[in-house]
Amino acid sequence: MAALRVGQSLAPRTARRLALLSFVLPLLLWSAVSYIPFVWHPLILITDPGDVDYFQPGMRMDRADFRTEVAHAVAAHKPVPQGVPANPIYLPPPHAVFLALFTAFATPPATQDGNWLHESLWHSIQVIFWGFVISSILGVPLGILCGAYAPISKLSEPFVEFFRYLPAPAFGALAVSILGIYDGPKIAIIVIGTFFQQVLIIANTTRKLDFSLVEAALTLGTDQRRMLTRVVIPAILPDLYRDQRILLGWAWTYLIVAELIGTTSGITWFITQQARYQHFPNVYAGIAMIGIIGFGTDALLGLLARRLFPWERSIAAQFGASTA
Amino acid sequence: MTLPGYLDLAPDVRARFERLKARDVILQVEHLTKQFETRAGRTLALNDISFTTHRREFLCIVGPSGCGKSTLVRILAGLDRQSAGAVLLAGKPVTGPGADRGMVFQGYTLFPWLTVKRNVMFGLEMNNHGRAEAEREALQWLDLIGLGRYAEAYPHQLSGGMKQRVAIARALANQPRILLMDEPFSALDAQTRARMQSYLLEIWRKIDITIVFITHDLDEAIFLADRILVLKANPGEVAELIEVPVPRPRHPRQFAGPEFRATKDRLEALIHPPALGDDADAYPEMPRLTNVADEVE
Numbered sequence: 001m002a003a004l005r006v007g008q009s010l011a012p013r014t015a016r017r018l019a020l021l022s023f024v025l026p027l028l029l030w031s032a033v034s035y036i037p038f039v040w041h042p043l044i045l046i047t048d049p050g051d052v053d054y055f056q057p058g059m060r061m062d063r064a065d066f067r068t069e070v071a072h073a074v075a076a077h078k079p080v081p082q083g084v085p086a087n088p089i090y091l092p093p094p095h096a097v098f099l100a101l102f103t104a105f106a107t108p109p110a111t112q113d114g115n116w117l118h119e120s121l122w123h124s125i126q127v128i129f130w131g132f133v134i135s136s137i138l139g140v141p142l143g144i145l146c147g148a149y150a151p152i153s154k155l156s157e158p159f160v161e162f163f164r165y166l167p168a169p170a171f172g173a174l175a176v177s178i179l180g181i182y183d184g185p186k187i188a189i190i191v192i193g194t195f196f197q198q199v200l201i202i203a204n205t206t207r208k209l210d211f212s213l214v215e216a217a218l219t220l221g222t223d224q225r226r227m228l229t230r231v232v233i234p235a236i237l238p239d240l241y242r243d244q245r246i247l248l249g250w251a252w253t254y255l256i257v258a259e260l261i262g263t264t265s266g267i268t269w270f271i272t273q274q275a276r277y278q279h280f281p282n283v284y285a286g287i288a289m290i291g292i293i294g295f296g297t298d299a300l301l302g303l304l305a306r307r308l309f310p311w312e313r314s315i316a317a318q319f320g321a322s323t324a
Numbered sequence: 325m326t327l328p329g330y331l332d333l334a335p336d337v338r339a340r341f342e343r344l345k346a347r348d349v350i351l352q353v354e355h356l357t358k359q360f361e362t363r364a365g366r367t368l369a370l371n372d373i374s375f376t377t378h379r380r381e382f383l384c385i386v387g388p389s390g391c392g393k394s395t396l397v398r399i400l401a402g403l404d405r406q407s408a409g410a411v412l413l414a415g416k417p418v419t420g421p422g423a424d425r426g427m428v429f430q431g432y433t434l435f436p437w438l439t440v441k442r443n444v445m446f447g448l449e450m451n452n453h454g455r456a457e458a459e460r461e462a463l464q465w466l467d468l469i470g471l472g473r474y475a476e477a478y479p480h481q482l483s484g485g486m487k488q489r490v491a492i493a494r495a496l497a498n499q500p501r502i503l504l505m506d507e508p509f510s511a512l513d514a515q516t517r518a519r520m521q522s523y524l525l526e527i528w529r530k531i532d533i534t535i536v537f538i539t540h541d542l543d544e545a546i547f548l549a550d551r552i553l554v555l556k557a558n559p560g561e562v563a564e565l566i567e568v569p570v571p572r573p574r575h576p577r578q579f580a581g582p583e584f585r586a587t588k589d590r591l592e593a594l595i596h597p598p599a600l601g602d603d604a605d606a607y608p609e610m611p612r613l614t615n616v617a618d619e620v621e
Contacts, residue, residue, distance in 0.1 A: 213433055216427070219422075219425065221421075221451045311436045311437050311480060
């Protein structure tokens with residue numbers, strides 16, 4: 001591979017290969033730690049307890065303790081316990097997690113009132129959706145107004161800037177006492193986590209509008225009312241769309257905290273439940289599911305952008321370069 | 325210090341200017357002054373500028389950088405406010421931007437999200453023409469500028485010259501009284517610029533429009549203008565209003581003609597007066613580097 005050069009652009013083939021490699025490399029690392037016995041493997045998985053009374057098949061032992069017991073057994077001429085090197089239970093091998101991605105959907109809920117995985121996921125998606133929609137209904141117009149009109153900006157942005165630093169989960173208890181224990185407080189946390197960033201980001205995007213377009217529109221006889229709807233908004237729309245994609249990603253990062261508030265629900269309920277039973281492949285599967293949904297949604301929105309904004313070449317270029 | 329002699333107007337040229345000045349006054353600028361308030365204090369950008377433009381006149385404004393020619397045209401467009409004085413368009417004072425004054429900017433300023441046709445329709449729609457009527461007129465304008473085939477293209481698919489033609493059509497579609505152009509061709513390459521100049525003159529001949537054209541290219545000014553308003557810098561003031569003696573219709577071969585040369589000499593003398601000593605500071609004699617082996621002429 002050629003040496004790194006600042007600003008160097010890549011051939012599409014190379015870009016695609018590197019993008020693929022960015023997923024393959026961590027996977028290879030994980031496989032190495034899982035499948036090569038002399039890489040890490042700090043524990044011994046007992047296959048035959050021998051004469052040690054507290055050993056059981058399937059038990060994971062510290063390597064040093066196991067050796068001590070083996071030495072004792074050898075000295076006493078009793079059956080020697082057997083075992084193979086193993087990783088801690090919280091690090092399942094890749095194949096177990098990939099399998100869990102499928103079996104988790106096929107496994108019925110453990111309790112009567114429990115949910116199937118797809119039901120949990122659907123619940124999480126709904127929480128994200130409503131949180132993001134409510135935040136956007138308020139945040140997008142306010143952001144545009146702040147960006148377009150200096151008095152509105154000065155009147156609202158300093159406070160928004162302050163509020164942005166208050167961590168959304170801090171409002172959890174408050175949200176529960178106001179909105180109850182079900183979906184209300186969860187949606188509220190996502191709104192609080194998204195809204196304030198949204199106003200500032202969209203205000204900045206609006207301020208970056210090419211002002212010569214506004215002047216051109218003025219000389220064509222555009223009045224103030226139509227300036228906003230016919231010039232400012234269409235001009236910033238591709239950038240606004242890109243901001244919304246980034247903000248939707250942020251909304252997802254608030255999901256787990258939000259779902260822990262009140263009654264635990266959705267994918268978080270699934271993850272915590274599985275962790276309690278030490279079904280770690282399922283835990284990783286649940287976490288990976290969030291990534292797959294988030295990444296997939298963003299890729300779809302990126303594809304959609306190419307249809308929505310045919311005049312915007314930078315979106316097409318950016319999208320073409322970033323995904324395989 | 326004597327300025328180069330200025331060519332006397334031939335009788336037919338003189339008669340042409342008599343006819344021009346007999347036409348209605350479209351634009352009247354009276355004692356226009358613009359001050360900028362900065363932290364360092366006040367800067368006088370324009371000082372007591374007065375001139376008139378007649379119907380169907382082509383007026384060019386030239387001047388050294390910093391003479392405030394862009395500020396002047398922005399005030400005419402209503403995008404900036406003057407500190408004192410008045411701008412009258414057909415007798416009525418200008419108080420803000422409006423559809424009666426079209427403007428073409430140096431940057432293309434086409435709306436990138438609209439097709440070429442919708443760009444030309446924009447002004448008509450803003451002035452409450454129906455969609456169908458706006459579309460019909462836009463297509464007529466696109467035919468006039470020879471871009472009918474590109475009606476459904478987006479601006480980013482056009483070359484710089486084509487974009488600027490669309491910008492001219494967009495400004496003219498509103499049927500303004502006057503077309504203001506702020507260095508519209510300076511971002512184009514030399515060949516395209518020359519073609520656009522001939523092209524603009526052709527449009528100007530075909531329709532009833534008065535043009536005020538800012539440029540720093542003296543050849544361009546002489547080639548296009550009936551009269552050239554020459555500004556000087558610090559503060560921006562009128563140096564002279566030159567009546568261009570080059571006969572119309574204009575052709576690039578006139579660049580070598582005596583009227584053209586004389587006008588250019590006069591403009592050069594006004595804009596770049598002979599050095600009074602400061603030139604020596606700005607461009608000191610360059611030392612010869614000792615590691616250069618060959619002598620060059």
